[in-house]
Amino acid sequence: MTEQPKSIADDSVVTFHYKLSDAEGSVTESSDAASPVVYLHGRNNIVPGLETEMAGKQSGDKFTATVAPENGYGERNPNAVQRVPVKHLATRGPYVVGQMVGVQTREGLRQGRVVKVGHFNVDLDLNHPLAGKTLTFEIEIVDVRDATSEELAHGHAHGPEGHGHDHGHDHAGHEHHDH
Numbered sequence: 001m002t003e004q005p006k007s008i009a010d011d012s013v014v015t016f017h018y019k020l021s022d023a024e025g026s027v028t029e030s031s032d033a034a035s036p037v038v039y040l041h042g043r044n045n046i047v048p049g050l051e052t053e054m055a056g057k058q059s060g061d062k063f064t065a066t067v068a069p070e071n072g073y074g075e076r077n078p079n080a081v082q083r084v085p086v087k088h089l090a091t092r093g094p095y096v097v098g099q100m101v102g103v104q105t106r107e108g109l110r111q112g113r114v115v116k117v118g119h120f121n122v123d124l125d126l127n128h129p130l131a132g133k134t135l136t137f138e139i140e141i142v143d144v145r146d147a148t149s150e151e152l153a154h155g156h157a158h159g160p161e162g163h164g165h166d167h168g169h170d171h172a173g174h175e176h177h178d179h
């Protein structure tokens with residue numbers, strides 16, 4: 001018996017490779033050849049514009065998805081550039097413009113890009129580095145399967161090695177939580 005190939009729909013667990021480029025065509029990141037990304041479809045686990053393009057695709061499909069900022073990481077917020085006392089930075093100096101540093105905020109540790117360095121303060125851009133950018137994803141679907149009841153209860157996919165969680169962060173997916 002040959003099984004019908006599954007099409008991506010809500011509650012599918014999708015394994016895929018991606019290459020992400022910005023409008024200038026430079027590849028900003030990609031999945032590791034040895035470790036494709038796994039996500040649960042329909043639960044807002046990847047950027048909305050990419051999730052929309054994924055629907056209906058099958059294992060083996062290759063396609064390019066162009067995602068506008070409003071369906072990606074949002075528009076840049078000019079108010080997200082803030083002057084921060086150096087003592088609040090989780091990263092030690094000296095600082096250079098363009099560097100990403102950690103800063104303690106009420107919402108926890110965040111990453112900001114240094115835009116200006118002073119003696120006691122630095123100006124940090126707290127926008128997501130991909131905010132305001134049109135994103136081009138080159139996608140290759142590796143596998144499509146049904147979610148397990150545990151994955152549905154958690155709202156995210158579990159790794160191919162069972163319950164192992166990936167604690168990394170990538171721009172095609174969201175951070176996984178600890179159990």
Ligand code: ZN
Nearest residue numbers: 154156158179
């Ligand atoms: Zn989980």
